[in-house]
Amino acid sequence: MNNSLFVYNSLKGKKELFKPILENYVGMYICGPTVYNYVHLGNCRTFISFDLIYRYLKHLGYKVRYVRNITDAGHLENDEDEGEDRIAKKARLEKIEPMEVVQRYTVDFHDKMDKFNVLPPSIEPTATGHIIEQIELIKLIINNGFAYEVNGSVYFDVLKFNRENHYGKLSGRKIEELIHNTRSLEGQNDKKNPQDFALWKKAEPEHIMRWPSPWSDGFPGWHLECTAMSRKYLGKKFDIHGGGMDLKFPHHECEIAQAESIENISPVNYWLHTNMLTLNGKKMAKSTGNNILPDEMFNGSNNLIKKPFSPMTVRFFMLQAHYRSIIDISQDALEASEKGLNRLKESLTTLEKITPSNSTTNFDMVAWKESCYKAMNDDFNSPILIAHLFDAVKFINTVSNAKKQISESDLHILKETFHHFYFDVLGLNIKTHSDSINTIQLKGVLDLVLDLRKNARNSKDFKTSDLIRESLLKLNIQINDSEIGSSYKIK
Numbered sequence: 276m277n278n279s280l281f282v283y284n285s286l287k288g289k290k291e292l293f294k295p296i297l298e299n300y301v302g303m304y305i306c307g308p309t310v311y312n313y314v315h316l317g318n319c320r321t322f323i324s325f326d327l328i329y330r331y332l333k334h335l336g337y338k339v340r341y342v343r344n345i346t347d348a349g350h351l352e353n354d355e356d357e358g359e360d361r362i363a364k365k366a367r368l369e370k371i372e373p374m375e376v377v378q379r380y381t382v383d384f385h386d387k388m389d390k391f392n393v394l395p396p397s398i399e400p401t402a403t404g405h406i407i408e409q410i411e412l413i414k415l416i417i418n419n420g421f422a423y424e425v426n427g428s429v430y431f432d433v434l435k436f437n438r439e440n441h442y443g444k445l446s447g448r449k450i451e452e453l454i455h456n457t458r459s460l461e462g463q464n465d466k467k468n469p470q471d472f473a474l475w476k477k478a479e480p481e482h483i484m485r486w487p488s489p490w491s492d493g494f495p496g497w498h499l500e501c502t503a504m505s506r507k508y509l510g511k512k513f514d515i516h517g518g519g520m521d522l523k524f525p526h527h528e529c530e531i532a533q534a535e536s537i538e539n540i541s542p543v544n545y546w547l548h549t550n551m552l553t554l555n556g557k558k559m560a561k562s563t564g565n566n567i568l569p570d571e572m573f574n575g576s577n578n579l580i581k582k583p584f585s586p587m588t589v590r591f592f593m594l595q596a597h598y599r600s601i602i603d604i605s606q607d608a609l610e611a612s613e614k615g616l617n618r619l620k621e622s623l624t625t626l627e628k629i630t631p632s633n634s635t636t637n638f639d640m641v642a643w644k645e646s647c648y649k650a651m652n653d654d655f656n657s658p659i660l661i662a663h664l665f666d667a668v669k670f671i672n673t674v675s676n677a678k679k680q681i682s683e684s685d686l687h688i689l690k691e692t693f694h695h696f697y698f699d700v701l702g703l704n705i706k707t708h709s710d711s712i713n714t715i716q717l718k719g720v721l722d723l724v725l726d727l728r729k730n731a732r733n734s735k736d737f738k739t740s741d742l743i744r745e746s747l748l749k750l751n752i753q754i755n756d757s758e759i760g761s762s763y764k765i766k
């Protein structure tokens with residue numbers, strides 16, 4: 276089945292048969308987060324999408340080296356190499372060290388990925404850990420004549436590169452339009468042309484994050500880190516590079532230009548991009564208030580979607596759309612996903628209770644299994660895969676009601692395939708909805724129950740107070756009565 280996977284290559288604008296450079300090995304680089312704030316749901320969608328892709332490649336038997344970086348320096352506030360470094364700005368506003376900002380939001384990012392059951396990458400390199408590699412690349416680009424130094428900063432010469440190569444091949448932007456549309460901003464006079472981009476920026480005296488280089492004390496341009504780290508861990512040419520759609524231009528376009536100016540070979544065979552997540556029909560943005568953080572989704576503490584939804588429900592909701600489609604998150608949509616996920620979970624339990632019969636199966640199990648793989652082989656089409664899983668759910672229920680039969684060998688195929696796709700590929704687990712109730716809510720509920728029990732005891736309603744004690748004990752919560760009152764202990 277390995278040789279029938281088709282992926283949509285953004286560079287070509289079409290689906291192509293996936294053929295890795297080395298048989299059975301896949302090198303995959305995904306642009307990770309800039310850790311200056313809590314990770315937002317749109318980013319989570321990107322990482323959940325690539326988690327699905329990573330899991331499926333592994334399921335097919337590929338040995339995947341998955342590199343996902345952490346941007347902890349060099350990402351300025353806007354794309355024109357202007358404004359403050361995002362991490363340095365946060366550090367200034369919160370009066371803490373930039374590396375404290377990095378640590379805080381890296382921990383948050385890992386926590387969210389863990390909650391969403393996103394597998395960790397094979398390597399998670401940081402920009403600040405690869406300053407030397409970035410400086411070496413700048414030297415090569417200057418030597419090849421595609422970059423120039425002005426006042427301690429180094430810029431990539433886009434027009435010169437475009438004379439011999441094609442700048443804009445990934446995003447479809449035309450150089451003439453870029454020239455026409457790029458404004459020359461104040462303080463950008465160092466650049467020969469406004470569409471040039473920074474490889475190295477000289478640090479202003481107040482800029483805290485700085486490193487020595489042959490040109491100045493400064494910091495690398497954002498696009499350079501991904502070229503440096505992908506080359507270091509995956510080589511000059513590798514299989515898959517991905518990220519959110521918003522990274523296509525300028526970030527990924529600049530990565531291609533950098534790599535091609537060094538080696539004159541296209542660095543990546545398949546470029547994959549995930550689409551946007553909207554909320555209640557509108558773009559998510561902190562500035563408009565149309566925004567929910569993952570934790571606010573899990574505990575219901577927000578004004579837009581008040582009911583709490585578990586990370587698994589949110590993950591399942593996201594996988595119910597294809598990664599290249601826009602999806603809109605809303606309470607209704609999440610409730611539907613919650614129900615759907617519960618049906619799948621119940622089927623896993625029902626499946627264990629089914630006993631096979633000697634007669635033939637009233638369901639073409641081999642064709643069903645093939646259709647599951649066919650869906651995923653068609654550019655990782657998880658919504659179609661999920662539809663096939665629901666077909667199996669219907670069949671499982673009819674067998675469970677003794678209306679249909681299943682043979683022993685088919686039951687084996689059904690169990691194995693269902694488990695592979697549910698756990699390994701879709702990355703769903705069987706935690707119940709209670710994982711969305713946070714400890715503060717749980718404590719509130721238990722305090723309330725203790726109060727009710729106290730009232731019952733005061734009015735000598737021992738039947739009720741004993742019922743509460745015994746019911747809680749069944750949930751491994753023990754009530755201890757003493758002279759000063761009652762307390763509970765979760766065993």
Ligand SMILES: [Zn+2]
Pocket residue numbers: 305306307501526
């Ligand atoms: Zn990147």
